[in-house]
Amino acid sequence: MPLHTTHYCPCLRLAKHKAIIIVITSNRCKRLNRLGLHRLVLSKAGPKVFAVKPRNWSEKTHTFFKHCVNAGNVDACYTLGMIRFYCLENRGSGLSLMAKAAMKLHAPALYSLAVIQFNGSGGSKHDKDLRAGVALSARASLLGHIDALRELGHCLQDGYGVRQNVAEGRRMLVQANVRELAYLLREVTPSASDSLMLTWRTAVTCQRDVTALLSDYGYRIPVPEVQPVNRFLREWFESGKGKLEEGLRLCSHIGCGRPETRPHEFRRCSVCGKVNYCSRGCQAMDWKLKHKMECSPTEHYAEGGAGVDLNNEFAIPNDAV
Known part of the structure; x- marks a missing residue:
């Protein structure tokens, strides 16, 4: 948020200088409410903004999502697309929103569309399009999506929707595990400068009662965070x-x-x-x-x-x- 904004909003100045979190409704601070609903702000909202619980889903929540979609927010397009397609059973609108996010190179949206194509979701089993699923997985994998890379590796190994290439499939599965390991190391060691902390954190992680294994190789890693x-x-x-x-x-x-x-x-x-x-x-x-x-x-x-x-x-x- 621009620095000059705090000059006109006393509540923001208080939050900045007192280092406290203030929850302000529109009745308490109309300026902040207007800023929060500004098109630019809505377009830049991050994924955690849309981490709503089903018990809190309402028409107002739906309207807020639509405002974010209209502002061009790709995370809102993807999230609302998934909710409409699977929960509200509005298949056409859900697919359209996910496609809108995918066109802006949103990796999870690309992979979700791939899953839909592989399964023929929303239609019959004759609506499966394996080649489209492979193509979408390939594009998502190029953007760093680990599950998409793993999916593509298995497709190549099995000749599923693409000409079989066992060696290339195995290479992609290895690459997916390398990326997964790199992600784990970033999570375990946010600061690589402190080697002692690295050793301690690694030891603690290994001693925890974790249930996940480094996929396809049997190494133990913490359970991935659910999106x-x-x-x-x-x-x-x-x-x-x-x-x-x-x-x-x-x-x-x-x-x-x-x-x-x-x-x-x-x-x-x-x-x-x-x-x-x-x-x-x-x-x-x-x-x-x-x-x-x-x-x-x-x-x-x-x-x-x-x-x-x-x-x-x-x-x-x-x-x-």
Whole structure:
């Protein structure tokens, strides 16, 4: 916010000089309220501004999101797009908003569109477009999206939507793990100048009861932070605010929250059939987080399982790739 603004707003001057946090409503400070709703401010709002809880979702919240979208905020486009597509079941508007964010090179939006294309979400299984999913994953991976890079690596390894290239697929999986490790080191050691602190922090991290493993290689890392919009999706359905139709399930990865839009849309574990995933990225993370310790064949699934599409499965991940 420009420095000269504080000259005209006593509340902002107080917050600046007294180093305190002040919550001001429009009745207390109309100038600040007008500044907060200025188009420029709304266009620059960060992702945490949109970390709303399902219990707080209302028409006013929806209106605020729309104001941010109209101001050109890409995070608002992505978040509202996900909410409309999966929670409010307004597929067309949701896709349009995510596409708007993707056109501005918003990596999570590109990857989310890739997941939709891989699954044919919002349509039938004949609406799947594997090539489009691969292309969107490739673009998101170039912007540094780790799950998109991992998805692309698996596609190349399996020849899924692209000509098979096992060596290149493995290289991309290695690169995804390197990026994941780099992210971990940044989280553990915010200041690289203090080697003693580095050693201490690393030791504490290793001693914690963490459940995640460095994907595809078996190294233990802290559980990744769930993104606000993914947390919103999961809480929306688990709280009962939104109801899934009979036969539909959420992606089993705790950090995802995407629901099926038709029965058997997501691919199931090829061994137990108890879990299902919207993507290979979610399967890989959940395998390392918990499913590796829980997975075992079941008699019901071994016999086929009523209504289960046995061709729509994910094989167990190989720890070495």
